[in-house]
Amino acid sequence: xxxxTHSNCPVxxxxxxxxxxxxxxxxxxIMLEEKKFFLDFIGSHEGIATNILTNRLAxxxxxxxxxxxxxxxxxxxxxxxxxxxxxxxxxxIIAMITWSSKYIAKGSPASNFMAMVNDxxxxxxxxxxxxxxxxxx
Amino acid sequence: xxxxTHSNCPVxxxxxxxxxxxxxxxxxxIMLEEKKFFLDFIGSHEGIATNILTNRLAxxxxxxxxxxxxxxxxxxxxxxxxxxxxxxxxxxIIAMITWSSKYIAKGSPASNFMAMVNDxxxxxxxxxxxxxxxxxx
DNA sequence: CATGTTTACTTGCTTTTTGCAAGGAAAATA
DNA sequence: TATTTTCCTTGCAAAAAGCAAGTAAACATG
Numbered sequence: 456x457x458x459x460t461h462s463n464c465p466v467x468x469x470x471x472x473x474x475x476x477x478x479x480x481x482x483x484x485i486m487l488e489e490k491k492f493f494l495d496f497i498g499s500h501e502g503i504a505t506n507i508l509t510n511r512l513a514x515x516x517x518x519x520x521x522x523x524x525x526x527x528x529x530x531x532x533x534x535x536x537x538x539x540x541x542x543x544x545x546x547x548i549i550a551m552i553t554w555s556s557k558y559i560a561k562g563s564p565a566s567n568f569m570a571m572v573n574d575x576x577x578x579x580x581x582x583x584x585x586x587x588x589x590x591x592x
Numbered sequence: 593x594x595x596x597t598h599s600n601c602p603v604x605x606x607x608x609x610x611x612x613x614x615x616x617x618x619x620x621x622i623m624l625e626e627k628k629f630f631l632d633f634i635g636s637h638e639g640i641a642t643n644i645l646t647n648r649l650a651x652x653x654x655x656x657x658x659x660x661x662x663x664x665x666x667x668x669x670x671x672x673x674x675x676x677x678x679x680x681x682x683x684x685i686i687a688m689i690t691w692s693s694k695y696i697a698k699g700s701p702a703s704n705f706m707a708m709v710n711d712x713x714x715x716x717x718x719x720x721x722x723x724x725x726x727x728x729x
Numbered sequence: 730c731a732t733g734t735t736t737a738c739t740t741g742c743t744t745t746t747t748g749c750a751a752g753g754a755a756a757a758t759a
Numbered sequence: 760t761a762t763t764t765t766c767c768t769t770g771c772a773a774a775a776a777g778c779a780a781g782t783a784a785a786c787a788t789g
Contacts, residue, residue: 462637462638463700463701463702463703464620464638464703465688465689465692465693465696465703465705465706466616466617466620466624466685466688466689466692466705467613467617467620467638468692468696469688469689469691469692470613470616470617470688474612474613474616475611475612475613476604476607476611476612479603479607479611480603480604480607483601483603483604487603492765492766493765493766493767494764494765494766500599501599501601501604502748504747504748504749504750505749505766505767505768506747506748506749506767506768506769507746507747507748508766508767509766509767509768529756529757529764529765530755530756530757531755531756531757531764531765531766532756532764532765532766533765533766540695543691543694543695544691546687546690546691547684547687547688547691548603549687550683550684550686550687551602551603551606551607551684552602552603552606553683554606554680554681554683554684555602555603555605555606556602557680558677558680559602559605563600564600565600566600566601566602568602568603569602614776629736629737630736630737630738631735631736631737639777641776641777641778642737642738642739642778643738643739643740643776643777643778644775644776644777645737645738646737646738646739666735666736666785666786667784667785667786668735668736668737668784668785668786669735669736669737669785670736670737
């Protein structure tokens with residue numbers, strides 16, 4: 456996802472930014488799992504490597520999906536949060552959850568999100584956006 | 593996207609299948625661009641290599657997203673078509689189109705799909721599904 | 730029916746990306 | 760000052776993707 460082709464196809468355009476697995480996983484962690492710090496993302500059970508995480512966080516920031524600000528309480532670390540542009544990716548994530556809840560193996564341990572999304576996807580999105588309503592951009 | 597991790601996270605579960613760019617581009621071509629044949633996909637301006645296309649078509653078929661049947665009219669070639677499971681990915685694609693139409697540069701040559709999706713996304717999805725209503729699975 | 734074309738796929742090679750392990754730097758802590 | 764925490768970098772190996780050429784079966788043509 457280094458070079459953006461800026462295709463005139465809107466599907467490909469979106470994939471230029473979130474067409475790799477890790478970028479969407481990070482956005483999921485930020486928006487759904489309320490992760491904020493570098494080590495939070497490292498703690499995801501998917502196991503992203505530190506160099507890849509650094510690269511993806513930088514891309515997501517320069518592409519305007521997330522903000523990166525130094526934590527005032529603990530200046531060693533940075534707080535990562537979604538921008539409006541990033542929050543607007545939520546419908547894509549929700550659509551994936553809807554699809555998965557239909558096709559995931561019955562025996563699989565169900566995620567909380569599946570029930571919530573199936574129950575009321577609009578409310579699900581609104582509730583998450585409300586958590587980040589203090590975002591300026 | 594070779595090994596499926598079968599994570600209990602529904603986002604990651606979906607990304608196991610469509611988390612690489614090419615798989616979604618192929619599904620876009622099949623469902624939105626009404627492409628059917630190997631050479632149709634090669635003709636996409638994104639430029640997928642033949643070995644990658646062969647691999648992705650095989651994966652999509654074995655994962656149950658598409659059907660592959662020999663063309664009765666011209667037995668040299670195969671007809672690729674979406675299954676119900678594949679058509680259920682449409683909301684993900686539509687969510688991407690919605691996102692892109694909001695953030696794509698104003699000067700960019702607009703796709704037909706952007707206007708149609710923004711006008712009536714539910715109708716957009718129904719119309720596409722109707723085209724493939726003869727699909728048995 | 731011999732020859733050439735179309736369509737799908739394969740193979741070998743190079744380049745790019747990812748994964749992994751170790752280390753480094755700034756801020757906090759003791 | 761020494762140690763820990765947090766984020767990031769670097770070097771190297773493994774995996775994936777990209778590219779060009781070639782193969783084989785179905786078909787078309789003379």
